[in-house]
Amino acid sequence: MKLLRMKPGHGEVLLAEGDVEDATEELRLIEAFREQLESGMWAAVPTVHAGGRREAQMVKRFEDIPRDAERVIFFPRAAGGAPSPNEQRASPGSRGD
Amino acid sequence: MVLALSATAIVVIALLWEVAMPRLEETLERHRARRRRVPGIDYDPGRERRAEQRARALLCSCVNDEEWDMYRELGFLRVWGRLGDGPRAGGVAPLLGAPYAYLIYPHKPIVAYLPQTATLLNEYCVEFPDTTRPYGSARLPDSDDVLAKWMALTGDEERLIASANMHLPGRQVDPNQVRRDLWRLSRWERERLQRDQRRVGGVNAS
Numbered sequence: 438m439k440l441l442r443m444k445p446g447h448g449e450v451l452l453a454e455g456d457v458e459d460a461t462e463e464l465r466l467i468e469a470f471r472e473q474l475e476s477g478m479w480a481a482v483p484t485v486h487a488g489g490r491r492e493a494q495m496v497k498r499f500e501d502i503p504r505d506a507e508r509v510i511f512f513p514r515a516a517g518g519a520p521s522p523n524e525q526r527a528s529p530g531s532r533g534d
Numbered sequence: 535m536v537l538a539l540s541a542t543a544i545v546v547i548a549l550l551w552e553v554a555m556p557r558l559e560e561t562l563e564r565h566r567a568r569r570r571r572v573p574g575i576d577y578d579p580g581r582e583r584r585a586e587q588r589a590r591a592l593l594c595s596c597v598n599d600e601e602w603d604m605y606r607e608l609g610f611l612r613v614w615g616r617l618g619d620g621p622r623a624g625g626v627a628p629l630l631g632a633p634y635a636y637l638i639y640p641h642k643p644i645v646a647y648l649p650q651t652a653t654l655l656n657e658y659c660v661e662f663p664d665t666t667r668p669y670g671s672a673r674l675p676d677s678d679d680v681l682a683k684w685m686a687l688t689g690d691e692e693r694l695i696a697s698a699n700m701h702l703p704g705r706q707v708d709p710n711q712v713r714r715d716l717w718r719l720s721r722w723e724r725e726r727l728q729r730d731q732r733r734v735g736g737v738n739a740s
Contacts, residue, residue, distance in 0.1 A: 441592075443662075443678045446581055446669030448588025477665070481685040483596040491598045493685035495693070510592075512674070512682040517699035518661035 438502075440469050442478065442511040449510070457504055470499045470509065478511040581669065589677035596681060600726070608718055611638040611680055613687045615646065617695075637715065638683045640676035643706050644698070652716050654703035658695060 440452040453469040455462030474480060474497070481493040482502055493510075496502050502509060594602050597611070605611050615634040634655065637645045643657040662682045663672040674682065686694040703709050 443589070443592075443664075443674050443682065444585075444668050445664050445671045445673050445675070446578075446585050448585040448675055448678065449592050479686065481689050483685070489598050491596065491601070492688035493596070495686070495689035510596075510681075510685065512678070512685070513662040513664045513672075515660050515662055515682075515686055515694055515697040517697060518659050518663070 438466060438506055439508040440466060440473070440511065441508055442473065443513070452511070467499045470502075473511045477514055479514050480509050480511050482506045482509050578669075582675070586675045586677060589675035589681070593677045593681045593684075597684060601684075603726070604719070604722070605677075605680065608715065608722060609639070610715060611684055612636070612719065613638060613684060616691055636687060637712065638680050638687070639707065640679050641673070643701070644683060644687070645703065645707055645712050647712070647716065649716075652713060654709055654712055657701045657703055657705050657707060658698035659701060659706065660694065660698035 438457050439454045441449040442452050444450050452473065453466055455466050457463045457466065470480065480496045482496055483491065483493050484503070484506075485491050494501075494503075496509065593605065597605070601611055613636045615636060632648055633650065634646055635649050636658075637647065639645075641661075643659040645657055646655040647653060648655065660683065662674055662679060664674065665672060673679075683694070703712070
């Protein structure tokens with residue numbers, strides 16, 4: 438299992454990696470997981486369902502993570518925001534790029 | 535006489551010096567402060583581009599092929615809403631049971647709409663600010679912002695919507711642009727379907 442964190446100016450960062458079946462490695466993963474949640478991050482596990490449908494499962498406790506999950510992605514918690522139009526910029530994925 | 539004038543001049547100069555000195559020092563300090571280099575992290579377009587490439591790869595690995603193609607070709611993602619009684623309707627009357635969806639744009643509000651009628655419902659202003667500001671900015675790369683919205687919407691729609699500031703359509707995202715995007719999306723889906731049918735037909739014929 439990999440614990441990844443989204444980071445401004447960098448993309449995702451690998452925080453920890455380990456086998457949940459190994460007690461020592463699992464403890465390390467749990468510690469890293471808690472640290473992220475305590476620092477205010479949200480955690481999600483990308484999942485694939487039969488038929489190709491994909492979604493994410495938000496997790497608040499390490500025990501909620503499916504044992505076979507390959508990765509957990511941490512990202513800053515959502516906050517209501519309304520940036521001014523000047524602060525917005527075009528995205529590489531949007532039209533005209 | 536000369537001696538008296540010289541003494542007077544010295545006294546005048548000394549007095550003027552006393553009066554002008556603080557002002558001169560202040561002006562000098564201001565000048566130095568303006569010229570001082572403020573330590574900070576310079577904007578590095580290469581770093582931002584690499585970050586965006588990583589973010590795109592991560593997004594691609596999380597969403598399905600159709601969603602990835604949608605984002606790559608149209609610049610936004612559509613996510614179907616799942617709340618039983620629909621989103622809290624700001625622009626229109628409550629819409630119990632009607633299928634609704636969201637358009638996710640990078641670093642823009644999420645737009646809720648009714649696919650059947652292309653009616654825009656609300657804008658949900660939401661950000662994911664990283665307060666640690668690792669490179670001087672709290673802003674995630676564009677594709678990470680889209681992925682964060684996608685994960686939060688598909689994983690816990692209610693919590694994300696509750697965290698967002700809800701506004702009527704048109705506050706930040708131009709409604710005409712959204713309607714154009716919806717038209718582009720429907721055309722894109724038709725073409726994709728036709729392509730898939732041709733491919734299936736070709737396989738069956740061979």
